[in-house]
Amino acid sequence: MKVTLVTAAAAVLTGGASASHLHDHRQVHQGLFQKKAVNDTESCVPACTTIYSTLTGPAGLYFPPSTSTPPPPPPTTTVAPATSSAPVTVPTPIPQTCPTPGTYTFPATTIVVTETITECGATTTVIPSGTHTIGGVTTVVETATTVVCPYATTKTEGGVVTSVIETTTYVCPSAGTYTIGPITTTVTEVTTVVIPVVTTYCPGTYTAPAVVTVVEHATVVYCPFTPSETPAPAPALPTKPAAVAALAVPKPAAPVPKPAAPLGGKGDKWAMTYTPYTVTGDCKEKPEVESDVKAIAAAGFTSLRLYSTDCGTLDKVGPISQELGLKLILGIFIGNKQCDNGSPTVATQISAIKAWSQWGSVELVVVANEAIYNKYCSVAQLRDLILHVKQELGGVGYKGPFTTTDIVASYVENDVSSICSIIDVVACNAHAYFNANTKPEDAGDFVASQLAIVEKICGLPGYVMETGWPTAGNPNGVAVAGVAQQQTALASIKQKLGKSVVFFSLHDDKWKQPGNCGCEQHWGCGDVFGAISSS
Numbered sequence: 001m002k003v004t005l006v007t008a009a010a011a012v013l014t015g016g017a018s019a020s021h022l023h024d025h026r027q028v029h030q031g032l033f034q035k036k037a038v039n040d041t042e043s044c045v046p047a048c049t050t051i052y053s054t055l056t057g058p059a060g061l062y063f064p065p066s067t068s069t070p071p072p073p074p075p076t077t078t079v080a081p082a083t084s085s086a087p088v089t090v091p092t093p094i095p096q097t098c099p100t101p102g103t104y105t106f107p108a109t110t111i112v113v114t115e116t117i118t119e120c121g122a123t124t125t126v127i128p129s130g131t132h133t134i135g136g137v138t139t140v141v142e143t144a145t146t147v148v149c150p151y152a153t154t155k156t157e158g159g160v161v162t163s164v165i166e167t168t169t170y171v172c173p174s175a176g177t178y179t180i181g182p183i184t185t186t187v188t189e190v191t192t193v194v195i196p197v198v199t200t201y202c203p204g205t206y207t208a209p210a211v212v213t214v215v216e217h218a219t220v221v222y223c224p225f226t227p228s229e230t231p232a233p234a235p236a237l238p239t240k241p242a243a244v245a246a247l248a249v250p251k252p253a254a255p256v257p258k259p260a261a262p263l264g265g266k267g268d269k270w271a272m273t274y275t276p277y278t279v280t281g282d283c284k285e286k287p288e289v290e291s292d293v294k295a296i297a298a299a300g301f302t303s304l305r306l307y308s309t310d311c312g313t314l315d316k317v318g319p320i321s322q323e324l325g326l327k328l329i330l331g332i333f334i335g336n337k338q339c340d341n342g343s344p345t346v347a348t349q350i351s352a353i354k355a356w357s358q359w360g361s362v363e364l365v366v367v368a369n370e371a372i373y374n375k376y377c378s379v380a381q382l383r384d385l386i387l388h389v390k391q392e393l394g395g396v397g398y399k400g401p402f403t404t405t406d407i408v409a410s411y412v413e414n415d416v417s418s419i420c421s422i423i424d425v426v427a428c429n430a431h432a433y434f435n436a437n438t439k440p441e442d443a444g445d446f447v448a449s450q451l452a453i454v455e456k457i458c459g460l461p462g463y464v465m466e467t468g469w470p471t472a473g474n475p476n477g478v479a480v481a482g483v484a485q486q487q488t489a490l491a492s493i494k495q496k497l498g499k500s501v502v503f504f505s506l507h508d509d510k511w512k513q514p515g516n517c518g519c520e521q522h523w524g525c526g527d528v529f530g531a532i533s534s535s
Contacts, residue, residue, distance in 0.1 A: 106210065108209050108210040110205065111206055112204075113202070113206065115203060127185075128187075129190065130186070130187070131185070132184070132186075132187075133182050133183070139172075139178055139180065140177050140178075142175050144172060144175070145172050146172070147170050147172060148168070149167065177477070263363060263401070263425060263463060264463065264500050265301075265303075265499035266499065268498035269494065269499065269503075270301065270498065270501060270502065271303035271502040272299075272503045272504075272506055272529075273304075273305045273466060273503070273504045273505045274292065274304045274305065274505070275306075276311045276313050276317070277311070277511060278511075279510040279511060280511055283310075283312070286315075289317060290316070294320065294324065295526065295531040296506060296531055299529040300529070301326070302326060302327060303326060303329055303363055303502075304317065304326055304327075304328055305328075305329040305331070305465060305502045306329065307333055307369060308332075308349060310333075314358075315356070318358055318361065321361060326361075327361060328362055329364045329365075329465075329502070330353060330364070331366045331369065332365070332367045332389055333345070333349065333369065334368040334371045334377060336374075336376055337376075339376050340381070340385075341384060346385070346389075350392050350393070359398050359400070362400055364401050364425070365389065365393065365401070365403075366403055366465060367386045367389045367403070367404050368404050369429070369466075370406045370410070371404070373406050373409065379419060382404060383418045386402060386419065386423065389402065390402050403423045403425050403427045403463075404427065405429055405465040405466070407428065407429055408428050408453050408454060411428070411453070411458075412453065412457070420457070420460065425460055426460040426462045427463050427465045428451060428454045428465065429464070429465055429467070430451065430467050431467060431468060431504075432447055432467070432489060433476060433481065433519070434476065434479070436479055437479075438479050439480075440469060440486070440488040441488050441492055443469060444489075444492035444495055444496030445496060447464060447467050451463075451500070463502075464497070464500060464502060467501050467502070467503060468490070468504040468523050469490060469525075470517075470519035470522040471483045471486045471523075472519065472522040473514075473517045473518040473519025473520075473522060474516075474517050474518045474519070476517065481522065486528060490503065490528050503525055504523055505523055506524060506525075506531060507524040507526060508523065509521055509523065
């Protein structure tokens with residue numbers, strides 16, 4: 001296996017954005033389950049945003065390949081490391097030049113970062129022989145526009161290759177998905193490709209440990225930093241002018257309590273979404289609901305996710321779920337202009353849950369579904385609503401965890417720290433089909449990467465509240481809908497993180513409009529898990 005360095009921008013990580021349900025089940029069909037109803041032009045692409053990923057990896061030494069045949073190694077000697085005159089200000093790996101064969105000792109280096117800094121880092125990927133297009137910054141626009149994107153690349157001066165961050169202006173002539181700055185590389189054998197990426201360093205103390213290494217020919221050794229748990233010193237506050245009041249320094253947020261017991265399944269399956277609607281969009285009768293719930297339990301799932309309390313869902317689902325030992329993930333639906341503690345929609349749902357009050361069956365309460373993405377709530381409004389629901393349900397005996405769920409872009413584009421501080425677990429909806437660069441067999445890796453982003457943002461254990469793959473619809477780049485493709489994608493997701501995701505959904509939703517992607521009616525996956533007949 002060989003290693004090669006290529007120029008590429010950071011790969012974007014975006015999730016499939018699903019619009020949210022409305023509480024009234026007639027309106028639900030136009031909202032929550034219409035996965036792209038907010039903007040049909042985006043039906044097969046993620047939200048209009050550019051997201052730059054931060055990629056990190058384990059500490060280690062990287063030895064670039066020699067460009068010439070190395071001479072036989074001389075007797076080992078110890079020499080001092082080469083030292084750059086420029087001070088180290090960020091914890092990027094330190095390039096240490098080893099000009100001749102020998103043994104080199106590099107002393108430990110520690111630096112303190114007091115503010116968030118963006119620099120050029122690197123990641124690697126293994127590719128088989130052939131021609132591959134990799135990297136690039138992917139952005140989705142809703143109309144003709146011009147975007148300005150930072151990207152990672154390399155420059156060669158005096159024979160030295162240096163990774164840098166540059167900015168480019170790109171004209172998007174019409175609505176669509178654009179990949180800016182990808183590169184095409186051809187390799188003749190299995191190759192490890194080293195890609196420069198945009199990397200962010202958070203405040204903290206970073207240490208590059210002492211290293212002793214032996215080299216057989218002239219090379220450059222990179223000594224990486226690893227963060228320690230020692231917090232960075234806070235920047236000094238400005239001196240208070242005589243006539244100005246003292247600065248108010250906010251108190252640190254209280255630790256977020258963790259759930260009493262971990263959520264998720266014990267094997268490779270956990271939960272499936274369930275909505276009690278017929279193919280015409282009417283409410284199912286109790287016997288049909290019970291049959292559906294039994295099928296889900298027989299397929300090996302241990303929990304159901306409910307989006308709302310409409311159609312008398314709790315009274316229809318609750319008893320049979322208790323009989324079968326299934327847990328419930330309850331939802332408080334938020335629609336347009338309903339993100340208010342006094343909203344009749346919210347009050348009705350809270351009242352229904354209180355009247356039912358079978359807390360032993362409740363695994364998690366999810367307040368709102370993609371409310372920030374759909375602009376139903378601001379971050380502040382959603383925070384207040386979550387606190388309101390916690391107070392209402394906590395006051396009548398519910399002691400379990402609370403969360404909300406949204407697409408990854410909503411977490412990345414907004415300061416959600418005030419929400420992270422009041423939820424018990426973080427959750428996202430992630431549909432790999434809406435990422436044009438993801439093949440069905442890579443769906444598991446994509447969904448896992450989405451979950452890792454929100455876990456890092458909130459510093460909480462995370463779960464995926466909605467994921468799947470359609471059996472029919474328009475091709476979206478390399479993301480192709482189909483029966484075989486769905487089986488491949490769900491197997492990938494199940495293998496990668498099945499015990500942490502909620503699969504969407506039991507049946508096809510024939511009552512929906514097909515949407516621009518032609519896929520909205522075709523997400524039923526019960527037959528993949530043996531819950532329903534494929535006929």
